[in-house]
Amino acid sequence: MSEAAAARPEVVPGEITLQGVSKSYGAIGFRKEVVHDCSFTIERAKLTVMVGPSGCGKSTLIRLLAGFEQPSAGTVTLDGAPIIGPDRDRLVLFQETALFPWMTTWDNILYGPRARGELSRETLEFGEFLLAKVGLQDFRDKYPGQLSGGMQRRAELARAMINNPKVMILDEPFRGLDAMTKELMWEYYSRLYEENRRTNFFITTDIDEAVFLADRMLVMSNIPTQVRAVIDVDLPRPRRLSDLVESDRANDIKKQALSILHAEAMRSFSRGSKAAADFVDAYLKRASRA
Amino acid sequence: MSAIARHLSSRAFWRGVGSIVIFLVLWEIGSRSKQWMAPEFFAPFKDVLGSMGFKKDYLPWIGAVPAPSGVLKSWVAVLGQPGYWQSWYMSFFRVMGGFFAAMLIGIPFGLALAVSRVAHGIGFPVFEVLRPIPPLAWVPASIIFWPTQESAITFITFLGAFYTIVINVLGGARSIDVRYFQAAQSMGSSSWDIFRRVVLPGTLPSIVVGSAVGMGITWEVVVAAEMISGGGSQSAGTGGGLGFFIWNSYVGGSYEQIVVGMISIGIAGFVSSELLRWGGRFVTPWLKVR
Amino acid sequence: MEAALGARAGDDAIAVLRDTTPFGDASDAVLARIAALARPARYAAGERIYSVDDVADDLFVVVSGRVEHVFKPEVGAREALKRVTRGGVFGWAGLLLGQTRRLATVSATEPAEVLRIETEALVKLLESEPLEGARAMERFATMIQRDFTVPATLLAQVRRLSGPLTEEMSSLSLTMYRFSLWLKSPRPYLMLIGFALFLGFWYLAVEVWKLPRFREMPGITAVVKEWFAKSPTYGLSLYTEEYYKHIVVSIWRVTQAFFLATILGVTFGLLLGWSRAFKEYVFPVFEMLRPIPILAWVPLAIVMFIATESAVVYLAFLASFFATALNTMLGVESIDESYIRAADCLGANQWQQFQHVILPGALPFIFTGLQISIGVSWFSLVAAEMVSGQYGLGYVINTSYVMVRYPTIVIGMVTLGMVGYATSALVRLAGDYLMEWRVRELALAER
């Protein structure tokens, strides 16, 4: 598809750096720290995966990266410039699909360019290319409600890629899919990454998913979350599912990550009653939004 | 077997029909209690009724209600009279007037409350204070304020639907998941764009529900408004409309016509609500696909 | 072993305390007071600091060097051995409820310098600063749970000060917190503007500008004067006994109708939801009658009931009955099948399932129904009173129109609004009280 390749604008990968970032919610007396002194870099053109126990503050980090919230301490910069608000350079795929249910798949994909008034011929062509790429040509006029979980995810990927963001942020996108579709999506997503090497930041609680996808793996602690370990995953690309099971290197990485994460998960689990802590947590979030 | 055939032959359907027939038969016997209680045999029973403070010569409550056969006869007679259809038209005209006014003012007001915090701060408390006052309590004030009786009754039907539509629109707009806003924002939508392509479509289902319920209430209100203003305890006014038709039948002593009026209003209310819900499905195609 | 450290040590102590998790973000004042409590100490390599079951008196903060902290097996820690370095805190057994003995043996693996803080003195100090104290205790719990792999049972014993962060956050303190937030936000001022606009327009339109249609309407000053007058011209004000008689009559009618509708409606709704056969027989008739507007029943009610009083109550009852029955049925049908199956498995018979699963499960829907029903019963009562009542607020509104006593119309309307709001608030309160589990769940889900 050489002529379609021409229609595809050049991908300029971005780099995000976090320096001593902390985030806490609530007024004095109810203050609750969710992210504690986090410093790491999401390297340019790399697929960085952050893996940590559930409820450890990963989604708060995503809101900071996407610009929906500001850190209480420390700085978050994209290519040196501080992140102040949501922007097309950093697009987020949420855990539950955020496809607009009232728009057809095609209108969903074109949402970004249309909102910014950039509906040029090339963009439409690029849209067609992406629609074919995610294999949804004959679902073009269907509503998200008519698509399966896997298809919705692929449509959302296309909707993000048409805006040609510098960094793609994915928050546990394949959670909730059954085992079969999940593995298909792993292979599919790594093909997509390997083609244009855009900077990708992928968040998950599934170690196998992390080992299969990552170039670099950030292992996070329990709440308030901190980087516990950084593991370079030097498995060859393109990655294959069969390698994950057979390769010993993959298994060693998994063992290393598992030992840290399991202890963290046990801690977040034995943290006594969720009630008090989360009651305050839920309260603070609403208070900060009031 | 087609769905309808299956539904027709299902046990539940025949049970329903059976119970309606039994209901009508019991009603018939009950209202004819004056005749079959005439012979001496029932004398002791009548004394018991008398001692309990009920009228002696027929069963309590049901005895005073005209029999279904009588109602059918008078309905057939009434179908011929132009006055009957004229009252349908009058009520329909008042309901539609009030209802569309409520939609025209209620929907924007509800959306304004949902979108702007200031509007909500100013408008919502006043709205909440006025809401508990039942619409019919406004009848006298409305008669004083509005020049014609027509506009007075239409104002009351407007009030009936207005509160419901505003509450539903406000609730609907508020329940749109925050991630749709975040997705639209990060793809570069202006706030007007977000309103037009996220808030409005997102609230559409609640607008449909609100209007269907609002329509039901307008029919409830128009009956009473016509009774109170047209008829009511004063002298028989020009009035018109099904409410007045019922009141006039009562004043005129033809009780069968009261029941005819009641059933006509019931049908009118039911049909208009269903029409609205059916119309609503066209406006929200993405809902009916599931 | 004890070596005196000079004044310079004071700033050193504060620097170290700043590194620890529990006191990391304490204010300078509190930190200085804690540093004042701290007594420096120095240990040679291999020297034991304390062993299991010693009296747990002091808390330790490592300034330099490293110590080895080994839990006794009964503690059940996942990793018995823990190395503590600068900024690490150990010897916190004294902070656990009812724990007076050491839980571990600690010895310096290399020359180590520590700060010893008397536990009881520290707790008193933290209690004197409720906000920061609670904060520190919470951070202690986080630190223990994050750095020491102890089971939850031990963790739960960390002494909670009586500050706002205690476990039992009563709903009262939550409402106070919400109210304080509301006060701080711009909302109260906007509300005042809203009311000022509404009442201002009413006053100007009627009494000052005398706009065409507004002229005949009763002005706000007239209404207020009448309402608060000791001897009102039209005989109805806050001071007249008749005013309260009308209110009581109306409320009594609504109460009768509401309770009758609740008892009959809920039972009927439960039967509709609980047995399929009953529903197949009865529901079509119910649905046939429901669309008939309640107020179309007025003339028939007058005919059916000899006393107008029972006719009025019947109309209010009818409105509530339909709303309650329908919502109760929906409530029963909304109960997830697996709850009924779980009760089956656990050996509950039919009646026990009804009492422990069906009724509580349907309660949220039932109360939605009751909310609608109280509103609808006021709705129909007013009309019924206007058309046929002798007493009651509806009657007041209608007759004051007929007798051209316009201010009393408005008084009637406003009173009706207030009384209506009060009764539905009562129903909501009853709902929250009966369904405490739901109130907490909604609060947690941020609604």
Next chain:
Amino acid sequence: MRRPPAASTRGHIRIEDVVKVYDPEGAAVLAVDHCSLEIEPGEICMIVGPSGCGKTTLLNAIAGFHEITSGRIVMDGEVLCSTERPQSTPGPDRIVVFQNGALFPWKSNLENVIFGPVMQGKLARKEAIDKGRAMMSDAGLSGVEHNYPGEVSSGMRRRVEIVRALMNDPKVLLLDEPYRALDSLTKSVMHEALLEIYYKNKVTIFFITHDLEEAIFLGHRVAIMTTRPCKPKKVLNVDIPHPRDYSVLTSKRFRELIEETNDAVHEEALKAFQAGEKEG
């Protein structure tokens, strides 16, 4: 060595040639096709198969929620259901833990736990509370007795539900994909918690899942079912010794067992996928 470690005698289930035909709106659908399976007393038997393949139908038949068309299910010599008596009556000897959980949200955790014995009148309320409190702290749930299920984490709700089941001293625990909604890390923690409880109570466990790793990590035996209509296609004896902990996940033997069964499960999943089975 196939016998589970403790020679308990209760909860021996034999599924003999069971057939189940659904007929929604008249179109006869074969859900279970002559399925025969034997579950040893005190054993953890894992049932693995693609979603919608009829494994839940088997569980419902044992629990007594649905009837079977033909065949027999026998537990400890007593016929639960057969062609003549197609539906067995639910009872406290076979307790189900449901996929989306079935703790009564309006009862506190402790009230939930003591519901069974109190309803059956086996224990006075006082005794039930003491026993319930002891079992809950045993499972690491002390401190949440008086909270409502809605206030504790989903992982913890799962454990309360299992404790509620074990309070009735059942012969067999029927688990219907209980950890499906949890993220994989919490899942591995829950697996260890379940094994901890299992080692203390030695109850037979009939566990349905579509996650092969979960099956091999937990099970003494793993039955891989065909896609609809379901019948055991391959039965694997997991010879990894108990007690097991998370390090098993990266052990050599575990990976061999995964490789051995991976294609069998994938084949069925693909067939289900193509047959357009609704996901999940």
